[in-house]
Amino acid sequence: MSEAEGLRTESLAHRVPDLAALELLLAVARLGSLGAAAREVGITQPAASSRIRSMERQLGVALVDRSPRGSRLTDAGALVTDWARRVVEAAAAFDAGARALRDRRDSRLRVAASMTIAEYLLPGWLLALHAERPDTAVSLLAGNSAKVAELLLAGEADLGFVEGLTVPTGLDSTVIARDRLIVVTAPAHPWARRRRPLTAAELAATPLILRERGSGTRQVLDAALGGLARPLIELSSTTAVKASAVSGAGPSVLSELAVGEELGMRRLVSIPVEGVSLRRDLRAVWPTGHRPTGPARELLSLTRG
């Protein structure tokens, strides 16, 4: 309670309305009425009125034009609503993922996935599946390729997703997407100012921030360079690798799935490379002969395109 606390940069949570308020705002935008929005989210009209008002106070911006025949977003409100939609979508993905982690047993569809896929792609697929088949309970187990294969072969999972180069024996597969590994550095790194692409030899000769051996990402890189990748540090999660690269510890090689956000915000920059193929296939896998049916087939069809 000291005075000094007043000077701290208050956390996001104090500056950003909570999810209930953001959902309410989206409902107001869609329905054009505070009362109707209140009904939709299951609160009373005065509660909605007060919530929107306190959100406007918090943001310091008028969001809705109230009139005796409804409420419309102001220009600023429309913009805020669009940004709010992205927060709510991220929360929906979080929810879809968390449900799948919880619904361990007795699920109609048990999925095993590699970390990168579980992290970046699966929540979206689960949302899409939920939109089409709201009552399909899905459970998720995450692990490396070997673990995914083991679960499938033991009958403890119905459908798997892997990102390595090889398909584990005993499994059939189909390619559902392609991924590309890219070389990234912090913007301050000398490589960021190169005018010519990096050569494979240069890449192989430079110590890199890498995932541990055995990860799908590392496998692909080692294969592309002929088993030569030199680690500067080895870290056990993609997130740790990214954080290290952003902080300028050195160059790294990461899936473009993992670094989209960082590239967009220029926390990392992509370095062109020539003479080496860093593409890899993302595959759905299942025990040989047991073509996916039912919910598994449904999910699979959502992932292809």
Added chain:
Amino acid sequence: MSEAEGLRTESLAHRVPDLAALELLLAVARLGSLGAAAREVGITQPAASSRIRSMERQLGVALVDRSPRGSRLTDAGALVTDWARRVVEAAAAFDAGARALRDRRDSRLRVAASMTIAEYLLPGWLLALHAERPDTAVSLLAGNSAKVAELLLAGEADLGFVEGLTVPTGLDSTVIARDRLIVVTAPAHPWARRRRPLTAAELAATPLILRERGSGTRQVLDAALGGLARPLIELSSTTAVKASAVSGAGPSVLSELAVGEELGMRRLVSIPVEGVSLRRDLRAVWPTGHRPTGPARELLSLTRG
């Protein structure tokens, strides 16, 4: 209070921990200790302990392994944390945008931007700027190209961003990115099953869901088709157009910036087109002769790559 209410699908806000809890989880992941994380976010250790515990109850998943010498994430916890990070990042973008809307006057940098750029790109740039120059207050005014030009020429904005085909007279500009308009439909639309690309003539002959005339998107499309785009409906926001297209009302033409999420989740599919260039430049603009300096130059350098 009827019993039936217990059966309603509870809203996201009831199933997703609030932002403060998610930030706390990220701090625990980074620091490896509940107490240290508590200090970082400015609460006491028991509060952090209880918050994490109730989050675990809410999600039905154990997130951290507690030990007398620290706390580490479980496997499921690591996954949840990665999903949480995306929610927090979306919230940070929301916050950056909202601050810019609020800080109207007396800002060191006044930005005017077209809707699409304000909606999809600017929050990320503002976050990056804030990371490098935490004390730069930025204000944002959104409008169409004409409005942006007007603000710049009246000296009410320091830097503008537009997405149209032409640069308004009296302004200098530089291309900061390229955008592409793509033809999209709901997955059920016949076009989604075509094997050959759409021709320009087919596109011009088909009524489309479009933004109103005068929007940057519409300008580009009209120019590419020779002024011929036929509207099925005209809507005044990108969001409304997307919603209409997702619902299957018909094909639409939208910026790839706007539909990334929808394509990823297969709520929309992209239809290849031949014989027509739907690329457009995104430009930073400023009054002729007044090259951006100071914060404006800083922001500009973040947007280029």
Added chain:
DNA sequence: ATGAGGGCATAAGCTGGTCTTATGAGCGAG
């Protein structure tokens, strides 16, 4: 013209969640 109905705002009171302080217990290092 006049009432019905939908829209929003305000006031008062309750409730529940979440924080704080205070304390205890496990483990490791000096």
Added chain:
DNA sequence: CTCGCTCATAAGACCAGCTTATGCCCTCAT
């Protein structure tokens, strides 16, 4: 063996946000 770090538990205070009960404004239809 004790200090220092970890986390857990208990008790009480506090505050935010909800509901219920109103009232006013505007529009539309009778």
